[in-house]
Structures are given as C-alpha cells and as structure tokens.
Amino acid sequence: MTKRDFFRIIIKLFGLYFLIGSISNIFSYVSMYQYENIIDIISLLPTFVLIALLFLIFFILVLKSDSIINLLNLDKGYDNDKIVITNFSDSMIIKIALILIGSYLIIDTLPGFLTQCFYFFKGRVGASTISVEVNFPSLIGLGIRILIGYLLVSNYKSLGKLLTKDKKN
Numbered sequence: 001m002t003k004r005d006f007f008r009i010i011i012k013l014f015g016l017y018f019l020i021g022s023i024s025n026i027f028s029y030v031s032m033y034q035y036e037n038i039i040d041i042i043s044l045l046p047t048f049v050l051i052a053l054l055f056l057i058f059f060i061l062v063l064k065s066d067s068i069i070n071l072l073n074l075d076k077g078y079d080n081d082k083i084v085i086t087n088f089s090d091s092m093i094i095k096i097a098l099i100l101i102g103s104y105l106i107i108d109t110l111p112g113f114l115t116q117c118f119y120f121f122k123g124r125v126g127a128s129t130i131s132v133e134v135n136f137p138s139l140i141g142l143g144i145r146i147l148i149g150y151l152l153v154s155n156y157k158s159l160g161k162l163l164t165k166d167k168k169n
Contacts, residue, residue: 001083004075005090008065012163013097015061020105020148022054026141062163095160102152105145113142 061068069075085093116139123134152159 001085001088001090002075002081003078003083004066004069004081006083007069007074009090009093009097009164011065011068012062013094013101015058015065016098016163017101018061019055019058020101020145020152022051022058023144023148026051026054091160091164094163095156098152098156098159102149102156105149105152109142109145109149113139113146116142 075081116134120134120139
C-alpha cells in the first residue's frame, strides 16, 4: 500500500463519518422549527443551504480525495512511498473501519434512544407526576443513527467494495 492509497482511504472514511454525523444533526436543525406556527421559505433557507453545504463537503471528500491529497501535499516528504502492513489490503482496512464506525454509532446512540422511547411510552401509558416532554425530531434522529450504524455493520462488504472501486479518486 502506498502513502497515497492510505491517505485516500482516510479521507474517504472521514467523508463517510462526516455524512453520518451530518444526517443525524439535520434533525436538530429541523427541530428548531417544531414549535413555530408559521414557517416560511425564507426562514428555512439557511437550513437548506447548510444541508447542501454538508452534502457538498461529503462529495468532495469521497469523490475528490486525490485532489485533496495533491492540494495538501500529503504524500510528499516521506523517505519511502510504501507503507508495510502485512495481511491488510485497502478493502480490508475500509471494511474494519466501517464495522468500527457502525458499532460506535449503535453503542453511542442506543442509550439516548432507549431513554427517549421510555419517556414516550411512559407519557402515553400512565399519568406521571413528572412531566417529561419527548423531542420527536431528536428521537427520529437517534433512530436514524442506529439504523445507519446497523446498515454499516451489516453491509460492510458491499460498502467496502463501493469505496475502493475506483482507484483514480
């Protein structure tokens, strides 16, 4: 594996993690408008611009990783061009990273999701002396993060092939 390949993998994985974090945070931006009675397009424009910017950054990181390496001169100034990692290929490193990212998302998000679900069902079932309000956009965002984590862990082989398919980028 060359240093260029290594930096390409790191940049693409960072782009994937950036996308996952951005998707889960979109619901935080949407929840700002939850309690407004009148929502006009002008008030939603900054949110749409931010979402477009987040997806643009993702596509630049994943599709233009070689341009980023050239711009930052990441593969220059080393004694040799090779990184010796025995028994690991590019696709194996990406697959391991996908499993780790997916597992981290599930483990990190599951407690908050279960807490929000508990409050939701507690409010629906019984009369509680403690009033706890459930933030539905947050609950949906946490559920989507768990779903994304599950999909990363269960589909790591096909996603690994997708991320290492083209060696030009």
